[in-house]
Each structure stands twice: as C-alpha cells, then as structure tokens.
Amino acid sequence: MAGRNHLYIPGPTNVPHEVLSAMHAPMEDHRSPKFPAIFKPLLEDMKKVFRTEKGQCFIFPATGTAGWEIALTNTLNPGDKVIIYRFGQFSHLWAEMAKRLGFDVEIHQETWGKGIPLDKLEARLKEDKNHEIKAVLATHNETATGVTSDIAGVRKALDAAGHPALLFVDGVSSIASLDFRMDEWGVDGAISGSQKGFMLPAGGAFLCFSQKALKATETSQYPRCFLDLRDQMNQNKDGYTPYTPALPILYGLRKALDLLLEEGMDNVYARHHRLAEGTRRAIAAWGMKLCAHPGFESNTVSAVVVPEDKDAREVISTAFNKYNLSLGAGLSELSGKVFRIGHVGDMNDVSMLGAFAGVEMAMLDCGFDIKPGSGVAAAVEYYRSTEK
Ligand SMILES: *Cc1c(COP(=O)(O)O)cnc(C)c1O
Numbered sequence: 001m002a003g004r005n006h007l008y009i010p011g012p013t014n015v016p017h018e019v020l021s022a023m024h025a026p027m028e029d030h031r032s033p034k035f036p037a038i039f040k041p042l043l044e045d046m047k048k049v050f051r052t053e054k055g056q057c058f059i060f061p062a063t064g065t066a067g068w069e070i071a072l073t074n075t076l077n078p079g080d081k082v083i084i085y086r087f088g089q090f091s092h093l094w095a096e097m098a099k100r101l102g103f104d105v106e107i108h109q110e111t112w113g114k115g116i117p118l119d120k121l122e123a124r125l126k127e128d129k130n131h132e133i134k135a136v137l138a139t140h141n142e143t144a145t146g147v148t149s150d151i152a153g154v155r156k157a158l159d160a161a162g163h164p165a166l167l168f169v170d171g172v173s174s175i176a177s178l179d180f181r182m183d184e185w186g187v188d189g190a191i192s193g194s195q196k197g198f199m200l201p202a203g204g205a206f207l208c209f210s211q212k213a214l215k216a217t218e219t220s221q222y223p224r225c226f227l228d229l230r231d232q233m234n235q236n237k238d239g240y241t242p243y244t245p246a247l248p249i250l251y252g253l254r255k256a257l258d259l260l261l262e263e264g265m266d267n268v269y270a271r272h273h274r275l276a277e278g279t280r281r282a283i284a285a286w287g288m289k290l291c292a293h294p295g296f297e298s299n300t301v302s303a304v305v306v307p308e309d310k311d312a313r314e315v316i317s318t319a320f321n322k323y324n325l326s327l328g329a330g331l332s333e334l335s336g337k338v339f340r341i342g343h344v345g346d347m348n349d350v351s352m353l354g355a356f357a358g359v360e361m362a363m364l365d366c367g368f369d370i371k372p373g374s375g376v377a378a379a380v381e382y383y384r385s386t387e388k
Contacts, residue, residue, distance in 0.1 A: 001324050008355045009328040010143050010173055010301035012195040012202055013345030015252070019199055022255035023248040030247065036239020042250060043236065045257045049198075049265065050175060050190055050208040052182035058232050059253075060205040061246040064172035066227060067191035067205040068094050069101065071168045072135070074229045075189070075216035078102045080134040083124065083165075085116045088142035089331040094170060098137065106133070112334065115142065115149030115296045118157050125161035135166040135188075141174035144331040146303040146340065147296040148178060155186045166213055172196060175206070176260060177300050177344050179269045188213040194249055197268075197300070199256050199345045204249040272299040274386055275343045275352050281382045282356045282375030286363070291338050300344035301328065305337060310366065312339040318362040325358035349383040 007014050029035070046057040060066055076082070082103050084095045087110040098105045108124075110117060116138055125133065136158065141148050151169055158167060168189040171180055175190060176197030182190050187210065194204030209229065217229050231242040260268055276299035283290060283304055291303035306312045312329075313336050319325040328340030341355055356375045363370055 006325045008342045010342035016346045019252045019255045023252040040239040050182045055208045058207045062205040064193035070227045071189040073222040073224045077221050081132045082135045084137040088144035091139040113291045113293045115147045118153040122157035125163040133165045139170045143173040145291045146298040146301045147292045148298045152185050177272050200252045203246045278379040278382045281378040285374040285378035286370045301342050303338040303340045311336045314366045315362045318365050323358045
C-alpha cells in the first residue's frame with residue numbers, strides 16, 4: 001500500500017525523524033572514558049521530565065513491566081502488604097505481578113472507566129493503624145481505559161492518614177506527556193518506559209526513585225540481580241552501567257529529551273490536552289462515548305465505546321486493512337467493546353485530523369450510524385479556535 005502506516009496506538013508511539021536519525025549511529029565502547037559524557041547528562045536531564053531535584057533517575061535496558069518489578073523488589077521484603085486499585089488491564093497486570101512475586105496484595109476492584117477512589121483510599125489508610133501496608137501502587141494513566149488518576153490526591157490521602165507507605169506510580173503512559181510532579185506529589189518510585197511519551201522504540205525502562213525509596217533498598221531482603229538498583233547506583237555515579245546499555249535508546253533519548261525540554265514540559269502537557277480535547281469533540285460529534293467516566297479522561301489515549309450491536313474489532317481491522325491506520329484494541333474485558341485512539345507523543349492538529357477521518361471511514365464501512373465528516377468538522381473547529 002502506498003503511503004505510510006498511520007500509527008495511533010498508545011505505544012509504541014511515532015518516533016520523530018530527528019530521534020530516528022540520532023539512533024542511526026555506530027556502536028561504541030560503553031566502558032570508554034568518553035561514555036560518561038553521554039550517560040550522565042541523560043540521567044540529569046531526565047530529572048527535568050520527572051520534575052524532581054531530590055530524586056535519582058535510572059535507565060534499564062528493559063520495558064515498563066520491568067519498572068514495576070524494580071520498584072517492588074528493590075524496596076520491599078517478601079510477603080509485605082501492598083495495596084492497589086484495579087480498573088483496567090495495566091493495573092490488573094501490576095497487581096498480578098505483585099502476587100506472583102510473593103507480596104501480600106490487597107486488590108480493590110473499581111469500575112473500568114474510573115480511577116483511584118481517593119476517599120476510599122484515605123479511609124483504608126486511616127484504618128491501617130499498624131502501618132501494615134508498605135506500598136501504594138498507583139496507575140497514573142490506565143492506558144486500557146483511557147483513565148487518568150489524581151496522584152496529587154493520592155499523596156494527600158497518604159498525608160491525611162499520616163501513613164508512611166511508599167508511593168509507587170506507574171507513569172508509563174503519562175510521564176513526558178501528562179502533568180507529572182515527582183517531588184511535589186511525594187512520589188517514591190516513578191516508572192516509565194521509552195515507547196510512549198518519550199517517543200522512542202521500546203527498550204528503555206526509565207525510572208526515578210526518591211531518597212526514601214533508595215534508603216529502603218538497603219533494608220530490602222528481596223533477592224534480585226539483573227534488576228538491582230544498587231548495582232546501577234554503584235556504576236551510575238561514575239557515568240557507567242553494570243551491564244551493556246541499549247546504546248541506540250540512549251542516543252535517541254538524548255534527542256527526545258532535547259525536543260521535550262525545548263518545547264517545555266508545560267507546553268508538552270498543554271499540547272496533549274488540546275489534541276485530546278479535539279479527539280473528545282470528534283467522538284461526541286459521532287454520538288459516541290468514552291470508556292472514561294467524566295473527570296477521569298486521559299489526555300494521552302481515548303477509549304471509544306462502540307454501540308452494543310457493533311464489534312470494535314471490525315473497526316480496528318477495517319482501519320488497518322483498508323486504510324493503513326493502526327488503532328488500539330480493547331484489552332481483556334474491553335475486547336470488541338472499545339477501540340482506542342492514541343494521542344500521545346509526536347502528534348499535531350493535522351495528524352489527529354487524519355486519524356479522525358480514517359476512523360470515520362472505517363466506522364461507516366462497518367455500518368455505524370454516523371455522518372461523514374462530523375467528527376473531523378468538530379475537531380477542525382476546536383483546533384482552529386484554540387491557541388496552541
Ligand atoms: C505500556 C504500559 C505498560 C507496560 O509497559 P511495557 O513497556 O509494555 O512493559 C505498563 N503500564 C502502562 C500504564 C502502560 O501504558
């Protein structure tokens with residue numbers, strides 16, 4: 001098929017040309033005296049994206065899933081109690097991981113479409129007088145449902161309860177695209193990955209830990225080796241890594257950080273909000289609804305609920321086979337019920353309008369009762385009338 005594939009899944013996201021070019025470079029000796037000059041500034045500049053001065057950043061040749069494991073196994077002890085609210089496939093997988101790793105996981109089921117219930121969390125933390133809960137696992141942006149939780153609110157709940165639990169945040173599909181504040185929100189472990197807001201291929205787990213979390217690595221008896229933060233700390237202080245780093249990811253990250261910081265993080269958040277709002281206007285004009293309940297809408301991904309007599313999988317396969325447009329699938333219990341439009345990373349007005357046009361064609365082909373051009377028109381008006 002002529003023309004490029006149009007990628008609108010919420011990860012991997014589109015990699016900007018400048019980043020692709022930066023990755024296309026010869027390999028080098030990662031133990032050479034020149035390497036720290038590449039590596040150290042990456043760890044420093046990443047702090048500006050996580051918004052921390054007190055925390056310490058880490059890069060593992062891995063993915064976000066490893067980040068979940070790194071947070072848990074470096075700071076806790078086997079059998080420790082952790083609490084998690086489950087409201088989508090990613091919070092589900094993190095909870096399952098914690099179980100498989102031998103932690104005592106207190107799982108609270110929430111409606112898929114809502115986020116962390118702050119009042120319930122606060123009540124539960126207040127009830128835990130003996131501080132048996134050692135960590136709160138919070139999914140900032142549930143990519144499966146397009147739901148964003150209020151992490152500042154989670155911190156407030158912990159503080160209101162005077163609870164010392166560590167706060168671990170899955171920011172894989174939020175950090176570098178949605179407002180995130182490591183220090184201000186008192187996050188102890190922030191977990192991200194290269195292939196979403198950072199606009200890189202998968203292959204980098206990008207993490208940040210507070211001093212409190214780093215202190216906990218000293219008392220953690222959990223067996224660990226490849227994912228041991230202490231080995232990273234020992235080597236990172238001199239600008240090296242305990243094993244071979246994924247060099248192309250590092251070269252790409254240099255460029256991606258330059259692009260993000262040049263745009264300015266507040267502008268990056270505002271752009272994602274604006275592009276997402278246009279998407280929501282288009283969806284409303286089609287007469288369709290988000291999976292996300294009001295107040296929880298994500299600015300990086302929209303999960304669109306199809307009418308009950310329709311199968312979202314058909315929309316996705318038509319979009320791909322006929323129009324070379326890749327949409328996100330409904331995961332697990334949402335399979336067939338939603339398709340997802342990713343609006344994260346290297347996107348602008350016209351790239352979003354292309355997605356809406358393609359989605360309209362695919363939905364019309366699948367017999368949806370929508371007016372051709374209605375979603376595009378709503379977004380055109382919104383984008384034209386709002387400041388970048
Ligand atoms: C993508 C994603 C992950 C998983 O990351 P991998 O890089 O695939 O391991 C975890 N959490 C959230 C919220 C995600 O969007």
